[in-house]
Amino acid sequence: MLGVVRSLNRLECVTETLRAALNALASAAPEWLRMHADPAWVERYDRRASDYDVPQGEAKRRAHAEQIGRDGHQLLAAITAPGAPTWLREIPAVELLRQVWLQNFCLVDKALPAGPEAGEPGEAARLVQWRTNQEGLAPSLLMAASPYDPEVHYAKKRSTTWIGYKVHLTETCDEGGPHLITHVETTPAPVVDRDALEDFHEALEAKGLLPDTHLVDAGYVAADQLVASRKKGVRLLGPAPKDYQWQGQSGEGFTVQDFLLDWAREVATCPAGHQSKSWGPDYHQGRTAFKVRFSTTDCRPCPLKPQCTRSGRRLLTLRPREEHETLEAAREREAQPTFSKEYQQRAGIEGTISAGVRTLHLRRSRYIGLAKTHLQHVLTAAAMNLIRLGAWFAGTPLARTRQSAFTGLMTLPISA
Template structure:
């Protein structure tokens, strides 16, 4: 389809008259059109369309309809019906009352163009740029970030179910791509094991029986892979995505081991080659990949297993960042969709980089404990002049919990000379960098000859000698500064603003199914989250234009009485 960019049309007079009569007090979409115009233009989407072909529907209208359908949680078909039937939508889109609209499939194609053109954030970025022009959004304010889990659009499978379903998916793909070749190489028993979905198959009970069943599936998959990669097989079979995925899943869940052949075979009756190979199911002793690499479903290889406290899921994770100024609407400025096992702190650097590219960095960034670490405290201030405000990692050693015990802060550390002095006056030069859970620490060891006879040992260490593990100098200083800031009474007053982001996540979950992926693949799920954020922003802008105040946190009658009494 081709695009001939045109200027957005004014609202037809008849449409405007009917809309004013139908909404004498105005409505959200009428106010948006009157205050913000059309928001989008055709010229923004030129790169997503061809220069030749049948004329496409105006992309600025498709963009608006896409945002509206996410705001109201409508399917493509119901959104297309709303374009034909609703007066407020026609007013916002500048359509005649008699306009027939478009087919619902156009919306799906438009989203596919956004993903193919790597323009998932285009709609959100355009809206934020318009808000900056209207002074509804300014840089270097106060922002807050939080994350939540997202269930993938695939059913949850255990490891045995995943390998079985992966082999079944590969057989189905080969049946479509190379039916004659598969008919010649498939074994008769495969139809009994893989003709039906995994849920409909009988799986034997008991650990030994289940392992034997798993290894039978492993042998079948290994046989199929050997046939695909044999020299006489067509080379293009190896490029089928389902076959490539089959090889990855088999490496993750099975291993090929050599075993002694004591019985001899028809081809080797004299035991001249006593070593044969066997497909063995991997267990914890053999080792399996970490969840970030482990494939959880053949139908969406980018979904992964993750666990956060008591919540376990297979899917993704979404991070939302929003402003929280008291005199402006609270707008979502950034959306990040990551693989489920990615820790919150590992996503913060990319969030700051993206905000810097859009010139939307905050002065103060309110986050929970999952985003705060010594290196992030340092990098945020050094690279972006952002104060990361949140609960900093605390000292978990027993000395920090026992009154009178000597903590790290009670030792004098000379960073330039690399010398540490304990409260008893003993010094050490045992100083070596080390790594702990992906972080660089300094291991400072005191001499056991000094520690064992020391009169203060009872309050210092329970080991033969004291070991200190501070972070590197700059990171240690940043961490100590953050801990001192938390002890100030002003910290609680500043940090209370972070709670609002949980309300935003709750609103997205309750009204727009934020925690359920609608599509397969990280790129499409990210587009879903960006459109959800854009829809939330549209609603908040409309409320701001109507003069509606931000709702306060609900409290029970009992809580209000207690607070009044206090």
């Protein structure tokens, strides 16, 4: 979902943020700004930021960025000075300027050369430095991407990158009735799909529309979400996360399923009959897991080692028991022929998204801000529901998935 703003890189964003703050101050406090603005800023910030105006070469680009950083710090210092009107700090463009400068610049202390007298120490100066990955950058969910819509953020999904939001749709797919959109959720773009699922279920539950089976794509399926959905009485049906370890990908190695897990004793037994040496908790990105380690004394001489591990000993990473067993059950269910037949019903939502994008311009926001963009999505969904209700009352059958002429020809039965 693209925001209704120009796509900016980091350097363009900081430049445009300072320009927006200067324009806001020129309207709100013109006399104060004339007294404190550097005349050189007129040439630097008289037109919108463009990469065309940035000098080429990494060193020159960095120097250009740090000049903008010094200008912004000079303006912020004047705004926060003791004699400045305190209400200047409450101007939204000024507050955003402060946030963007914290995210993109840092102040470093550097000693100046010694004085003329021998042995006289140099003074310390604070220099504005352009942030890189080495100094640390804010996560995309917090990093401002545009001064004109602070709620748009940069996101990437596989090969697609964009600045804006995400929209999620839930619809009915029961036989004998119209397929209606029951809930619309708009989130910041960097929010991963599975982290938004709980909000969907809570909203649907509040409406009395919580489904018995919820068909979703792979992005919404995770071990913890399978457990949480089941506790709400919802069977989450979608492609389960794959085992991407080389043992599982090769089809010839020993996966976690080949180990006997004694959860009560916290002991794992490998296919060769050796027991684990340790079983302890591990916390990563707010999620709980368990690291199960085997002994190098057992692993290194083991004849099954080439099928088990490429390091000195085998290490297993386990989710909590309920999540582990639920995920294993989901993978087994996915391997059954009935899964693909039941999951085919989800193709309808792809048609809904396609219709929303092609006919109602669902992929582009018309408004600034998350709240107004969400309102646009709700109205779009309402319009689609009205169209579908009209077709259903008129007796118009649901359209079939379109096929190419060649595919249609080859699927026809051969006459005798």
